Amino acid sequence: MRTTLDFSPLFRTGIGFDRLFDVLESASRIQPMDNWPPYDIIRVGEDAYRIVMAVAGYDRDELTLTDRPNLLVVAGAKREAEPAPDSVYLHKGIAGRTFERRFELADHVKVAGASLDKGLLTIELQREIPEALKPRRIEIRSEAAGTTKAPAQIEAPKAA
Template identity: 50%
Template sequence: MNTIDLTPLYRSSIGFDRLASMLDNALRGDTGTGGYPPYNIEATGENRYSITIAVAGFTEDDLDIQIERGVLTVRGKKSDDEKDRNYLYQGIAARSFERKFNLAEHVEVVDAELSNGLLNIQLVKEIPEAMKPRSIEIKRGTALEHKK
């Protein structure tokens, strides 16, 4: 496996540590989850997004959603009452999982809902007023008077 040396990026930039870490993680690949559970990410409007994760068999109590340092983490852990069941065939996966999503700056989770085996997480990007582009008025200068 080839690796890319990100040292020059760290050396010549300030505040981009998280970006470099994201690149490094992306280049290593997401081998931990094996594609389980499947999910969709969609744009639902201007600055609005939705993540839908297929979590059939999980209840609200089995799921945990957290945000830390710009990373949204969704974990699922089945309760122990499933151990008493005697399955003849078990085609619905019920194993524990952890899914991580890197969020851009100013993206916030506004809602999460579990319905029909799908966990829907609503996100919105709210740019602070101070960071929005604004026009600066240019005033007409007055001629300077020469003092004699």
Template identity: 50%
Template sequence: MRGFDISPLLRSSIGFENLNRLVEYAGRLDAGDAYPPYNIEKLGDGAYRIQMAVAGFAQSELDITVQENTLVVIGQAAQEAEGTTRQFLHRGIAKRAFERRFQLADTIKVTGAGFENGLLNIDLVREIPEHKKPRKVVIGGGETVDALPVAAE
């Protein structure tokens, strides 16, 4: 019997607790494309960073878009100036166009992005709305029930 490898899901999903959405997303993954390489890092409680190696790209050649629960990073190399010809003896830096998508949980928000030393850093934070936070309900004898926020531990 063959096991189900969920490592591709963990590589490109941030903040998911709902396994059904992950399994649905797995059917759309293209496991063969690993360009450009990236890291997903947990910086602290509810703070994350995606760090993507985009060697050869200028900041102006990168585009970051967030729509609904999808973060899309697109790299499109600018056309070389006309009359400029470059002859490579070895070309090891792949500067090809790419589109990388990350599925974000409802509570994950993109807070900013930076570009330094060929690395694109995208910062994310988990923001839980008040109505989704756990609340204590006080047991009382009256008809009204007061709800109190649960203290953070």
């Protein structure tokens, strides 16, 4: 028995968390467990990640990477190769089916590049936080003891 979570009470008091609620809702939906093609997700630095996907037999033009806001979609569609007229498959165990794998990306995570080598598709991801959102240090001034500041003048002195 699977119960679905109701996030509607949180919408009444949580402001600006729409993206988080969307991710939680999509994760709670029943999705088929498809383990193909196999992949690894590796953290290679504080703000750098790598996805390595085993796509043996696929060529560059048979793979598509789509970078949407907060979503990376990797799809593959194999072109059917015609076997020679005098050959018959006795066993066909190499997968060549169409696939689509989706990766939810956090805010400010962008695809930095991708490469295909020896059947491994490597996708480099980088978190790039805008300067305005980075933490900044606030300088604390100290007032010298015993010195008083002159009060700020609000009105100009009256001319005589």
